Amino acid sequence: MAIISDDNNFENQNSRQKNPIIKTESIEYDKTFENSIRPKTFEDYIGQSALKETLKITIEAAKLREKPLDHLLFYGPPGLGKTTLAGVIAEQMGADIKITSAPALERPRDIIGILMSLKGGEILFIDEIHRLNKVAEEILYPAMEDFFLDMTTGKSQTVKTLRVPLPKFTLIGATTKAGALSGPLRDRFGIIHRLQFYTIEELSQVIKRTASILDIKITEDGAVAIAKRSRGTPRIANRLVKRVSDFALIKFDGVITDEVANYSLDILNIDEFGLDTTDRAFLNLIIEKYDGGPVGIETIAAALSEDVRTLEDVCEPYLLQSGLLQRTPRGRKVSPEGYRHLGKKVENYQQSLF
Ligand SMILES: Nc1ncnc2c1ncn2[C@@H]1O[C@H](COP(=O)(O)OP(=O)(O)OP(=O)(O)O)[C@@H](O)[C@H]1O
Numbered sequence: 331m332a333i334i335s336d337d338n339n340f341e342n343q344n345s346r347q348k349n350p351i352i353k354t355e356s357i358e359y360d361k362t363f364e365n366s367i368r369p370k371t372f373e374d375y376i377g378q379s380a381l382k383e384t385l386k387i388t389i390e391a392a393k394l395r396e397k398p399l400d401h402l403l404f405y406g407p408p409g410l411g412k413t414t415l416a417g418v419i420a421e422q423m424g425a426d427i428k429i430t431s432a433p434a435l436e437r438p439r440d441i442i443g444i445l446m447s448l449k450g451g452e453i454l455f456i457d458e459i460h461r462l463n464k465v466a467e468e469i470l471y472p473a474m475e476d477f478f479l480d481m482t483t484g485k486s487q488t489v490k491t492l493r494v495p496l497p498k499f500t501l502i503g504a505t506t507k508a509g510a511l512s513g514p515l516r517d518r519f520g521i522i523h524r525l526q527f528y529t530i531e532e533l534s535q536v537i538k539r540t541a542s543i544l545d546i547k548i549t550e551d552g553a554v555a556i557a558k559r560s561r562g563t564p565r566i567a568n569r570l571v572k573r574v575s576d577f578a579l580i581k582f583d584g585v586i587t588d589e590v591a592n593y594s595l596d597i598l599n600i601d602e603f604g605l606d607t608t609d610r611a612f613l614n615l616i617i618e619k620y621d622g623g624p625v626g627i628e629t630i631a632a633a634l635s636e637d638v639r640t641l642e643d644v645c646e647p648y649l650l651q652s653g654l655l656q657r658t659p660r661g662r663k664v665s666p667e668g669y670r671h672l673g674k675k676v677e678n679y680q681q682s683l684f
């Protein structure tokens with residue numbers, strides 16, 4: 331299976347923008363680290379069992395019929411394994427995969443170029459698919475539905491529409507924001523699936539697998555201790571294993587036990603719920619300044635000097651899932667559990683949700 335990524339294209343796109351996204355060394359480093367431990371097969375892909383079972387059957391059926399797989403859309407918070415799953419599917423199909431991201435498909439020729447370069451049965455993975463612009467979306471519709479590109483040639487009176495056939499391919503889209511996807515685009519996916527947060531047990535397995543790849547010694551209790559503070563997210567679990575292993579090496583005898591894990595994570599300011607300084611500042615602000623809420627996300631973002639998107643995509647999903655935060659029509663509200671978690675008096679909690 332060849333993985334062809336057009337990351338260079340992505341960088342070129344960004345360099346034309348007014349505010350280029352500058353890839354820092356640590357982002358590059360994280361990417362290399364992530365790729366080194368990314369599962370390549372269903373056996374190594376831990377958790378998401380219902381989804382995995384459905385996918386295995388769909389893949390076997392497609393292979394038997396010698397047809398490409400239906401287009402798939404995966405959504406859910408960052409780090410739950412959407413990109414990883416696309417790679418696993420390609421591996422299982424024995425297909426090549428081209429990886430791109432919606433911001434790299436800014437001009438019509440970007441998307442046309444990539445569609446025309448596809449081979450039969452190939453997988454096209456588009457990350458952040460909710461960020462596709464209208465023109466790119468409209469080019470995609472007939473490509474997804476009938477495997478055609480509608481191209482126009484000539485000017486005004488001599489304008490002609492040309493239908494260019496495309497090889498049958500499978501589009502896998504990934505997004506952290508399914509709600510931001512346009513209806514017509516969403517409707518063209520045969521399978522739409524939300525990735526779930528992982529259980530402590532599943533995260534312990536992820537942690538033990540990563541530790542064994544990286545030659546890090548860890549006990550069963552050590553893995554559970556890290557899993558509990560990983561916010562249900564494999565990417566975070568993997569990062570924490572690495573951070574804790576540094577402490578184990580320098581401060582202890584090299585083995586990650588629950589004592590080593592808890593000691594290190596306390597120092598790293600990650601509490602027993604997995605909340606970090608930003609999460610706690612988020613909840614604290616609502617309690618202290620807005621009587622527990624409701625308060626709008628823009629107000630919270632401005633007060634914390636954080637980006638609204640980061641709060642919505644990274645902080646909130648886990649706070650909501652763990653019941654510390656509630657979403658109401660008038661804004662965000664800290665729940666009684668949220669008060670308790672921060673050691674605040676629950677009597678100050680206002681009952682009304684509206
Ligand atoms: N099911 C899994 N089993 C084992 N490891 C996993 C699993 N899912 C994800 N991981 C690990 O977590 C890391 C992050 O996963 P991935 O990049 O696929 O997340 P994502 O959902 O695409 O995130 P984003 O929304 O930020 O693009 C991977 O490098 C991989 O090692």
Ligand SMILES: [Mg+2]
Nearest residue numbers: 412413457504
């Ligand atoms: Mg991804």
